[in-house]
Amino acid sequence: QVQLVESGGGSVQAGGSLRLSCAASGRTFSSYAIGWFRQAPGKEREFVAGIGRSGGSTPYADSVKGRFTISRDNAKNTVYLQMNSLKPEDTAVYYCATKKNGVSYYLKQSYDYWGQGTQVTVSS
Numbered sequence: 223q224v225q226l227v228e229s230g231g232g233s234v235q236a237g238g239s240l241r242l243s244c245a246a247s248g249r250t251f252s253s254y255a256i257g258w259f260r261q262a263p264g265k266e267r268e269f270v271a272g273i274g275r276s277g278g279s280t281p282y283a284d285s286v287k288g289r290f291t292i293s294r295d296n297a298k299n300t301v302y303l304q305m306n307s308l309k310p311e312d313t314a315v316y317y318c319a320t321k322k323n324g325v326s327y328y329l330k331q332s333y334d335y336w337g338q339g340t341q342v343t344v345s346s
Contacts, residue, residue, distance in 0.1 A: 224248045224335045226318050231340030234308055242303040242340060244318030252296040255279070255321040257333055258303050260314035260342075267317070272327035273301060281327045286312075308344045315339040 230242040244256065255274050261267040271282045271292040280292050291304040301318060319333035326332050 224251065224254065224320050226320070226335060226337035228316060228318055228337045228340040231316060231342045233343040233345065236309055236344055236346050238308050238344070239304070239306045240308065240342060242305065242316055242318075242342075244301040244303075244337060246299045246301075246320075248299075251299040252276075255323075255327070256294065256301045257319050257321050257327055258292065258301075258316060259319065259330065259333075260312075260316045261339075262314040265314075267330055269328045269330075270316070271303060272321065283328075305342070308342075310344050310346045313342060313344050315341050 225247040227245045230240060234240055252275055257272040258270040259267050260270050269283050270286055271290055273280050273292045273294050277294050289307045294301040317339045318337050320335040321332050322334055
């Protein structure tokens with residue numbers, strides 16, 4: 223079992239930046255691909271970005287391409303989401319999760335362990 227803890231959320235103005243962290247417990251962290259999702263009030267949880275076990279695969283949602291960068295440090299059991307040029311529509315609770323093997327990054331059902339989430343608020 224893996225436990226995930228997100229941090230780094232906060233309130234920023236449009237155009238600003240934040241870096242989210244997803245810290246994992248357990249010695250098998252490097253065996254998991256990780257995804258970031260977000261959920262705004264009244265909306266479905268949506269895929270934001272993912273990263274493969276060694277960092278070689280990094281899919282992004284079209285809405286964040288060119289603005290967000292996902293990375294990982296397996297020695298620190300941590301995945302990061304660098305968010306630049308933030309927009310008010312990026313406001314949401316952001317979650318990280320471990321992906322099951324051999325399934326799509328883009329679907330919530332592909333993930334099993336989830337963190338508790340961190341709030342990101344972008345004001346105009």
